[in-house]
Amino acid sequence: MKKKRTNISDIAKAVQVTPSTVSRALNGGGKVSEKKKQEIISLAKKLGYRPNPIAKSLLENRTNTIGLIIPEFTHHFYSRMLAGIESITSNSGYQLLICTSNEDQSQEIKSIYTLLDARVDGVIATISKVNDTFGHLQEVMDNDTPLVLVDRFSEEIEAPYVISDDFQGAFSAVDHLCQIGCRKIVHIKGPDNLSTTFNRLMGYKEALRKHEIEWEEDLVLEGSNPDLEEQIKSCLETNLVDGAFAYSDYLAFEIYKVASQLKIHIPDQLAVIGYADEPISTYITPTLSTVNQQPFEMGAKAAQILLNQIENPEIPREFVSLPTELIIRKSIR
C-alpha cells in the first residue's frame, strides 16, 4: 500500500482550524490572519503537502500534461521533432508524457488509452507503420481531447495535421539529379501504407516526367525487402544506373555499401541523395546529400496548433504542410 498523502484535513487538525481555512490560506482568497496563514503554509511545507492532483484536475478539468506518441527514437528525426514540441510546451507550462509505439498499432492503441487515463489535455501522435484501424484516434477527439497528427497522413482519419511536403522534397531531389545529367535513377522505397512513401514515390515519378525520362519498374526497389543488398547489387550491375534517390539516409547508406563492393565511385559514377538529414550523413565519406524535413519546426507547429485547440476548441482544424530543403553534399558532383 502506498503511504497516505498529507491532505488538507491533516493540516487543519494540526493547526486547529477548519479545512476551508487551510484551503484559503494555501490558495489565497478569504480572511485568514497572517500569523495563522504562515503557520499553515510552513506546516504544509513540512508535511510535504501537495494538492491532490485528481481533486485538483477534476476541479480545473486540466492536468497541464500533453501526450505524445511516436514510433521510436532511433531516428534523429523524432528527437528533433520532440525538441520542437518541447520548445513550445515547456514555455507554456505543459509537461509531456511520451509513449513509443514501436511501429506497432496495438501498442499505439494501448498508449492512447494510457494517455487518456492519465487525463492529458491533448495528444500529438505520429501514426505507426502498420495502420488499418483509426477508432482509437477518433475516440480521443470524441472525448473532446484535442489531437494533432504529425509527419504521416491518412485519409482514414480527419484531424489537424502537420506534415512535411514529401512530394516536393522528393521532386526537388530527383529534379536535381536530372539537371546534373543523371538518366537512370534508382529509387529505394519506404514502408508500405505510409503517406510519406507514396508521396516521395510520386515526387520521384513527377521529376522524371518533367525531364521526359520514362519511369522503369526495375529501378524502384522495396526498402523493406530482406534481400535489399542483393537487389541493389543486381540493379546496379544490370542497369547503367547513374543516380540514386532513397526514402531515407539509412537506405542511401545501403547504396554506399553496394557501390563500394562493386567499385562504383560516388559521386563520379553514381550520384546519391538520401532523405531526412540524419547527423550520420555529415560523418560518412563522401558526405551524403539529403532532404531536410524541418522536424523541429514540424514539432513546434504541431504543439502550437494543439495548445490553440486546448485554449479554444472551436477553432477550425488546420492542415499544415511544411516545405523541405535540398542539401547538396559530396555525394553529388
Place this chain on the structure above:
Amino acid sequence: MKKKRTNISDIAKAVQVTPSTVSRALNGGGKVSEKKKQEIISLAKKLGYRPNPIAKSLLENRTNTIGLIIPEFTHHFYSRMLAGIESITSNSGYQLLICTSNEDQSQEIKSIYTLLDARVDGVIATISKVNDTFGHLQEVMDNDTPLVLVDRFSEEIEAPYVISDDFQGAFSAVDHLCQIGCRKIVHIKGPDNLSTTFNRLMGYKEALRKHEIEWEEDLVLEGSNPDLEEQIKSCLETNLVDGAFAYSDYLAFEIYKVASQLKIHIPDQLAVIGYADEPISTYITPTLSTVNQQPFEMGAKAAQILLNQIENPEIPREFVSLPTELIIRKSIR
C-alpha cells in the same frame, strides 16, 4: 469541458437494472442472466464504456504504468536503454510514460511530480547532468513508489542502481592503447558532476599506472570546453600524442576532425578509442574503436528490478554494475 464519460449508472438506467448488476455483468462474479449479461456487454461496447481509471486504480492501487525519466534521445545509448526496458515491461503488461529532462534538474523535478500525479506504479530514472538536490527522488521512495536509477550514480541518493562498469570500460580501452605501444595518450573528459566522467577518468589513470606511464595534466581535456577544437589542436601539436581515449564517440569524432586538419593519420600516427558504440562509429572512416556499455541489458535489468520491487516491496535494494566490452575497429592498428 470534456464530454461526460459513459459510466455504469448510464448503462444501468438504459437496461433497467441496478449499477451493481452492470458491474457484475462486466466484471464477472455474482448472478446475472446470460441474456441480460449479453445485453449489458453489447450496450457498454456501443456506448464506448471503459472502466473509470481513477476509480479502478483507487480500488486496485495500480495503474500498470511505469514512469521513465531520461536526459534526451539524441544519443543512441538512451534509445537502446529504452528498448531494453520495453522488452521487459511490455511482456508484463506495463505501459511506459516517458519524460525527458534535457539534462536540466528543474525539468527532472517537474517530471517526477507529473509521473507521481499520473500515479505510476514505479519510476526508472537517469539523473541529469546538473544534480545538486535529490529530495524529489527521495520523495518517490518515501511515497512507497519503487524507484530504480540507471547509468549515473550519486552518493547523495540511496536507491537501487543499474550502472555500467565505467572504470573497467575505460581501463580496458587505455590498457589496450598502452599494450599496442602508445605512450602519450590524451583523454577528453565528460561533463562535471557525473559518476561516469569520474570513473572513466579513474580507469584511464589506473591503466597508465599499470604501464608505469606518468599521468600528465596537459593530456586531459575538458569535453565541455567551448574551445575544445583549439585545445585538441594545441595538445596534438605540442605533445607527441600517439593515442586518444574519449568520454564519448562524439568527442572522439572531434579528434578525427582535428587529426584530419593536421594531417595526422589515424590509426598509423594516432590510435583512437571512443565510448558508447554509437551507430555512427561504424559509418565513419576509419571505423571507430569504442566501448560497448550494453545499454539494452542495462534497461532490461533496471526494469526487472523495478517490477520485482513492485511485486514485493520488501526485497533488498540491488546495485548492479554491468561489464563493458572493448570493440576494436580500424581506428587502431
